[in-house]
Amino acid sequence: MTVLVLTCEEDLTADMVVAVLHDLGVPLVRLDPADLPGRVHLSADYGTNGFHGYLRTKERMVSLSSLRSVWVRRPGTPGTRAEERSTWLTMESEQALYGMLTSTRARWMNHPAAAAQARYKPWQLHIAQQSGFTVPATLITSFPAVARQFADTYQDLVVKSVSGKHPDDPPLVLPTTRISPDADFTAVAAGPTLLQQHVRKGADIRLTCVGGRLFAARKEADLQEVDSRFAENGVWKPAEVPEHIRRSVATYMTTAQLAYGAFDFAEDANGTWWFLECNQGGQFAFIQLDTDQPIAEAIAAWLAADPLA
Amino acid sequence: MTVLVLTCEEDLTADMVVAVLHDLGVPLVRLDPADLPGRVHLSADYGTNGFHGYLRTKERMVSLSSLRSVWVRRPGTPGTRAEERSTWLTMESEQALYGMLTSTRARWMNHPAAAAQARYKPWQLHIAQQSGFTVPATLITSFPAVARQFADTYQDLVVKSVSGKHPDDPPLVLPTTRISPDADFTAVAAGPTLLQQHVRKGADIRLTCVGGRLFAARKEADLQEVDSRFAENGVWKPAEVPEHIRRSVATYMTTAQLAYGAFDFAEDANGTWWFLECNQGGQFAFIQLDTDQPIAEAIAAWLAADPLA
Numbered sequence: 001m002t003v004l005v006l007t008c009e010e011d012l013t014a015d016m017v018v019a020v021l022h023d024l025g026v027p028l029v030r031l032d033p034a035d036l037p038g039r040v041h042l043s044a045d046y047g048t049n050g051f052h053g054y055l056r057t058k059e060r061m062v063s064l065s066s067l068r069s070v071w072v073r074r075p076g077t078p079g080t081r082a083e084e085r086s087t088w089l090t091m092e093s094e095q096a097l098y099g100m101l102t103s104t105r106a107r108w109m110n111h112p113a114a115a116a117q118a119r120y121k122p123w124q125l126h127i128a129q130q131s132g133f134t135v136p137a138t139l140i141t142s143f144p145a146v147a148r149q150f151a152d153t154y155q156d157l158v159v160k161s162v163s164g165k166h167p168d169d170p171p172l173v174l175p176t177t178r179i180s181p182d183a184d185f186t187a188v189a190a191g192p193t194l195l196q197q198h199v200r201k202g203a204d205i206r207l208t209c210v211g212g213r214l215f216a217a218r219k220e221a222d223l224q225e226v227d228s229r230f231a232e233n234g235v236w237k238p239a240e241v242p243e244h245i246r247r248s249v250a251t252y253m254t255t256a257q258l259a260y261g262a263f264d265f266a267e268d269a270n271g272t273w274w275f276l277e278c279n280q281g282g283q284f285a286f287i288q289l290d291t292d293q294p295i296a297e298a299i300a301a302w303l304a305a306d307p308l309a
Numbered sequence: 310m311t312v313l314v315l316t317c318e319e320d321l322t323a324d325m326v327v328a329v330l331h332d333l334g335v336p337l338v339r340l341d342p343a344d345l346p347g348r349v350h351l352s353a354d355y356g357t358n359g360f361h362g363y364l365r366t367k368e369r370m371v372s373l374s375s376l377r378s379v380w381v382r383r384p385g386t387p388g389t390r391a392e393e394r395s396t397w398l399t400m401e402s403e404q405a406l407y408g409m410l411t412s413t414r415a416r417w418m419n420h421p422a423a424a425a426q427a428r429y430k431p432w433q434l435h436i437a438q439q440s441g442f443t444v445p446a447t448l449i450t451s452f453p454a455v456a457r458q459f460a461d462t463y464q465d466l467v468v469k470s471v472s473g474k475h476p477d478d479p480p481l482v483l484p485t486t487r488i489s490p491d492a493d494f495t496a497v498a499a500g501p502t503l504l505q506q507h508v509r510k511g512a513d514i515r516l517t518c519v520g521g522r523l524f525a526a527r528k529e530a531d532l533q534e535v536d537s538r539f540a541e542n543g544v545w546k547p548a549e550v551p552e553h554i555r556r557s558v559a560t561y562m563t564t565a566q567l568a569y570g571a572f573d574f575a576e577d578a579n580g581t582w583w584f585l586e587c588n589q590g591g592q593f594a595f596i597q598l599d600t601d602q603p604i605a606e607a608i609a610a611w612l613a614a615d616p617l618a
Contacts, residue, residue, distance in 0.1 A: 036451070037500050043450040045459070046434045053449075082499070089500050095472040096449050096501035099431030113422045122408030125355045140362075140405050141352035142345070150354070163404040190391070191346050191398050192405035 001068035003303045004055075004106070005030040006075040013285040013296075014073045020300035029055065029062045034076025036093050038083070044100045053100050067106040069303040072115065072281070107259070109302060110280050114257040118280040121162055121194065125275075131251040132244065133275035136266075137197040147185040147195060155181045156198040199274045201266035205239060208284050209249055209261045210298040216241045217287045218267065236290035245273055252278065259302065310377035312612045313364075313415070314339040315384040322594040322605075323382045329609035338364065338371045343385025345402050347392070353409045362409050376415040378612045381424065381590070416568070418611060419589050423566040427589040430471055430503065434584075440560040441553065442584035445575075446506040456494040456504060464490045465507040508583045510575035514548060517593050518558055518570045519607040525550045526596045527576065545599035554582055561587065568611065 003026055007014040014030070021028050031040050035057075044053030044064065053064040078093035079085060098112060110118070117123065121140075128135050139150040140162055151157055160176045178198060187193075207216040218239040241249075253261060262282025265273040284295045312335055316323045323339070330337050340349050344366075353362030353373065362373040387402035388394060407421060419427070426432065430449075437444050448459040449471055460466055469485045487507060496502075516525040527548040550558075562570060571591025574582040593604045 037498060041451045041498075042501060043448070043452050043455050044431060045449075046438060046444055046447040048446075050438055051435045079500070084499065091472040092470065092500050095429055096431060096451075096503075099429030099433075099471070100449070102426065102429060103432050103435035113426050116425065117411065117422050120404055120408030120411060122353060122405060123412050124408075126360045126412035129355060129359055135355055137357075138355040139352070140354075140409070142350045142405075143352050146352050161401065162408070163400040189346060189350075190393065191388070191401050192351060194405075 001027070001306070002062050002066050003028040004062070004067050004070045004101075005073060006033060006070065007073035008032050008034070008076050011074050013283065014071075016285060016288070016296040017071070017299050017303070020297050021304060024300060024304055026300075026304040027062075029057060029060050031055070031057045032076045032081075033078040033094070033097055034081045036078050036097055037089075038081060042096060042100060044096075044103075051103060053103075064100060064104045067101075067104050068306075069107045069109065070101060070104075071109050071299070071303055072112065074281075107305075109259040109299070111257065115280050118256045118258055118261070118278065119163075121160075121277065124278055127252055127255050128248075128275040128278070131255065132248040133252070134272055135275045136199050139195045140192055141195075142189060142192045144185040144188045147188045147193060150195055151179075151181040151183065151185065154197045156200075157181060158196050158198045160194045160196060162192055162194045199266040199268055201274075202269055203267040205263075205265035205267050205273055206236065206287055207241065207245070207249065207263040207265065208282070208287060208293075208295050209253055209258075209263065210295060211259055211302040212250070213298045214241050214246060214249060215284075215287065215291075215293040215295050215298070217291050217293065221266075236287050238291045238293060242273070256280070260299070310336070310615075311371050311375050312337040313371070313376050313379045313410075314382060315342060315379065316382035317341050317343070317385050320383050322592065323380075325594060325597070325605035326380070326608050326612070329606050330613060333609060333613055335609075335613040336371075338366060338369050340364070340366045341385045341390075342387040342403070342406055343390045345387050345406055346398075347390060351405060351409060353405075353412075360412060362412075373409060373413045376410075376413050377615075378416045378418065379410060379413075380418050380608070380612055381421065383590075416614075418568040418608070420566065424589050427565045427567055427570070427587070428472075430469075430586065433587055436561055436564050437557075437584040437587070440564065441557040442561070443581055444584045445508050448504045449501055450504075451498055451501045453494045453497045456497045456502060459504055460488075460490040460492065460494065463506045465509075466490060467505050467507045469503045469505060471501055471503045508575040508577055510583075511578055512576040514572075514574035514576050514582055515545065515591075515596055516550065516554070516558065516572040516574065517591070517596060517602075517604055518562055518567075518572065519604060520568055520611040521559070522607045523550050523555060523558060524593075524596070524600075524602040524604050524607070526600050526602065530575075545596050547600045547602060551582070565589070569608070 041056040055062050078097055079090035125138055141147050157179050158176045159179050201221045203221050204219045216239040217236040219234045219236045222233050258280050262279045264276040267273055288295045350365040364371050387406055388399035434447055450456050466488050467485045468488050510530045512527045512529050514527055525548040526545040528543045528545045531542050567589055571588045573585040576582055597604045
């Protein structure tokens, strides 16, 4: 049984997991969907004996029925490295590849359908509340007057991206920004805006969930910096996970049908962890490098697990 | 409790269903997501009492907690009718709207996650086989040699779009086309290609499934035309649904988590219905106009049903 890793060519984070899988002696195929068609080939036939398919890269060929798991890391867009690129080719290639892969019995980290749903920030906040997390008062609105009223109530505010695009994605960086309660909110009418009560935090918490295993890390907050997740200063240190957080994480992951999730919390002076977001495709290498927590090992173990076990 | 209809302004098919809902006295809001922001406004807040949101159009305001169902007909893309259009605005608006809507308890026809999965043609064929339908031998491949071998085996072939884009979507029309077994298949390497055994059909069957209700219609095939679904000639007439087809449809709909599906079959000389595709957003007005089958009425009844019943 083979592990399929979908990611781009230069992905040092994937390299960490691949190295562990090699050590474990687990067969794996790594490919970038951007290389279909051209350097990645596929075939599936539907006959009287059901559905049979396979993938071929330069190095390997793998039957779809022998896939044990699929890890969606940082896959490129199908068709984008072809000689004649077009929207049509991308659609056809994307449908062929993911249509075949989702027809297999492989376990997914994460399944594309679950991943798409889990990216919705308004849904994240809702599921977080339902899972028992402490969620900062949040407003998503296109009504300037409602934004004005929210600012009057909470005074100390931040504005964020609704779509929750992470600074991991360079084209769409919008860090969380603190705003004055006297701000002019008329621009809210031009697009839905997310305002959130500013949590006065003593530390950032990153909790990485891999299957049932949790790895939490704490970094003392730089008080000058609102969105200190990506600040240069400070080092991540391992943190204990409170029991009630453990239960909420389990509920969240089950509701969202995720195998992997990177939760961001703000820890206040009372030690309360305020839920900020759960990034289903969040980075983990920077945590592992600081804390020595074996996250790559946990991912490899999850991917390598016997699907019938 | 209110029904939400997401569709563009000029949609005669939606008008049919809306008219029935009006007759039933069911409150409804119809809006085009393309009008957010600008003519459609939204707001949601997450506080200590959970999540509360509402939508406002020119005519109406509706609380998200009072939504009974959402009908995704032909919605425009959020942000595309704004004064200052951008990919960013579309993403933010799309995330705000669908993130909020998928957080409600409303029933969906169809849920966006299920719809996205159900569009995958390779997955459709797999689920169809698993549901017990008779599926024509089909190959999806980027290997010219495999295509060549398939053609040698089946001789009489058609080529289709993998992504299964329907002629409903004008920009991407690719009707099913008959090809010669002597064709040159080298171009298959340039993009995954779907080849299918040509079913010699006596009639086209369109089966529309609305919740648990099935409406089948038959049209005698024009033998000159391979893809006669959209041919000018012929009239659709009501057809009986064989019991085994009824069971397979139920399995398919449950597996795919769909509330609505438009199945296309080719009926051969033996009366066998060969599964061609299931379009989760397929048209039905042309069937209703020919057959007088009350499909719009069934959709309205499904949307109007008590969610707690």
